[in-house]
Amino acid sequence: MAYFTGLGKITYEGAKSKNPLAFKYYNSKEVVAGKTMEEHLRFSVAYWHTFTHEGSDPFGSSSMLRPWDKYTGMDKAKARVEAAFELFDKLDVPFFAFHDRDIAPEGMTLQETNANLDVIIGMIRDYLKTSKTKLLWNTANMFTHPRFMHGAATTCNADVFAYCAAQVKKGLETGKELGAQNYVFWGGREGYVTLLNTDLKLELDNLARFFHMAVDYAREIGFAGQFLIEPKPKEPTKHQYDFDAQTAMAFLRNYNLQDAFKMNIEANHATLAGHTFQHELRMSRINGMLGSVDANQGDMLLGWDTDEFPTDLYETTLAMYEILQNGGLGKGGLNFDAKPRRESFEPEDLFYAHIAGMDTFARGLKVAARLIKDQVFENIIAERYKSFREGIGLEIVSGKADFHTLEQYALQNKPIINKSGRQEQIKAILNQYLLEV
Numbered sequence: 001m002a003y004f005t006g007l008g009k010i011t012y013e014g015a016k017s018k019n020p021l022a023f024k025y026y027n028s029k030e031v032v033a034g035k036t037m038e039e040h041l042r043f044s045v046a047y048w049h050t051f052t053h054e055g056s057d058p059f060g061s062s063s064m065l066r067p068w069d070k071y072t073g074m075d076k077a078k079a080r081v082e083a084a085f086e087l088f089d090k091l092d093v094p095f096f097a098f099h100d101r102d103i104a105p106e107g108m109t110l111q112e113t114n115a116n117l118d119v120i121i122g123m124i125r126d127y128l129k130t131s132k133t134k135l136l137w138n139t140a141n142m143f144t145h146p147r148f149m150h151g152a153a154t155t156c157n158a159d160v161f162a163y164c165a166a167q168v169k170k171g172l173e174t175g176k177e178l179g180a181q182n183y184v185f186w187g188g189r190e191g192y193v194t195l196l197n198t199d200l201k202l203e204l205d206n207l208a209r210f211f212h213m214a215v216d217y218a219r220e221i222g223f224a225g226q227f228l229i230e231p232k233p234k235e236p237t238k239h240q241y242d243f244d245a246q247t248a249m250a251f252l253r254n255y256n257l258q259d260a261f262k263m264n265i266e267a268n269h270a271t272l273a274g275h276t277f278q279h280e281l282r283m284s285r286i287n288g289m290l291g292s293v294d295a296n297q298g299d300m301l302l303g304w305d306t307d308e309f310p311t312d313l314y315e316t317t318l319a320m321y322e323i324l325q326n327g328g329l330g331k332g333g334l335n336f337d338a339k340p341r342r343e344s345f346e347p348e349d350l351f352y353a354h355i356a357g358m359d360t361f362a363r364g365l366k367v368a369a370r371l372i373k374d375q376v377f378e379n380i381i382a383e384r385y386k387s388f389r390e391g392i393g394l395e396i397v398s399g400k401a402d403f404h405t406l407e408q409y410a411l412q413n414k415p416i417i418n419k420s421g422r423q424e425q426i427k428a429i430l431n432q433y434l435l436e437v
């Protein structure tokens with residue numbers, strides 16, 4: 001049965017096309033910097049926003065019109081899988097991602113919940129046999145149900161900790177069965193609201209215990225996916241423990257988990273943390289921890305996670321610059337953790353939204369590849385730091401200098417001459433590349 005009737009396969013028509021249901025820049029087979037666009041970009045559809053989310057917000061109920069609306073319960077869950085693989089095929093995306101509770105409803109007991117899950121996992125497994133679209137990652141929803149009100153692995157309630165362990169155990173088995181490339185931990189309610197009732201040390205220790213158990217179990221069952229942590233500074237808690245990439249990496253090192261995890265960087269979470277998207281990507285990259293990306297964007301005038309489809313060329317260009325410099329995302333991908341606005345409620349809006357995101361990243365890829373080919377920033381940066389390649393600078397970076405030798409040098413009172421950082425000029429060059437590629 002077809003769900004998105006009237007909508008065919010989306011194809012590349014080029015920048016001059018006026019067809020809203022065509023790619024203008026994303027040409028999956030086009031080779032850029034030695035790989036096809038499809039291989040570079042590794043696009044993924046987020047199941048929760050595209051198939052589960054119904055458009056409610058804190059002020060209003062569902063608004064989305066969906067072809068599976070007439071169903072309920074498990075029938076709806078099954079219809080969503082059928083619709084999902086139809087959309088994946090029509091958009092020609094290589095990956096998708098889901099939370100356990102996106103794909104199947106909870107039952108009265110954990111046994112019933114797992115049984116529901118098994119039915120849908122079986123269906124997905126069958127689709128995966130013939131579909132080009134593969135599972136980028138799965139994760140556990142440990143934030144929606146009221147049992148998680150105090151947290152999941154960082155709850156004050158040991159019974160909840162145990163429940164979460166069972167849930168992630170099942171998630172790892174699911175990931176293995178469906179060939180997931182990664183397994184994501186986004187700390188939904190892992191954080192605190194007030195320190196007046198919080199044992200901060202115990203919560204962090206327990207989070208590490210939980211991660212170690214997950215790593216051990218993955219090894220036990222031979223799950224080969226990459227573990228990813230998705231930082232976010234706030235929402236739903238006031239202070240999320242995986243605040244940003246630096247915080248998450250320091251946590252991992254503290255608890256000797258650094259070799260088992262990488263970062264899943266989400267653009268909107270970066271801006272909520274007061275960082276740019278590029279900052280979070282760069283910080284992960286220089287530490288060898290850039291694993292995957294939740295490709296979306298926030299609204300600079302709103303202080304929450306609006307999860308908009310990425311349409312800002314400046315941002316996607318600088319993101320692709322970091323990804324190319326990282327040598328790609330490995331097992332990761334660009335997962336559209338994004339939803340059409342509540343007022344973009346028609347089924348075809350799902351297509352327009354993905355086309356917009358894919359085209360914006362495709363264009364960003366091309367601009368970034370040219371920037372790198374011409375070594376634009378590399379040359380600027382090499383020139384700016386050249387004092388560390390000779391003389392006293394070379395002594396500092398090669399470890400020869402100490403406070404004695406540096407004091408002797410400073411006491412020579414040679415004139416200190418600084419040079420302009422040329423930010424405005426550099427931004428103008430970036431604009432030239434954006435406009436010319």
Ligand code: XLS
Nearest residue numbers: 139186230266294305337
């Ligand atoms: C929420 C997160 C979530 C994760 C997966 O803000 O972005 O959607 O990506 O749990």
Ligand code: NI
Nearest residue numbers: 230266294337
């Ligand atoms: Ni996300």
Ligand code: NI
Nearest residue numbers: 266268305337
């Ligand atoms: Ni988010």
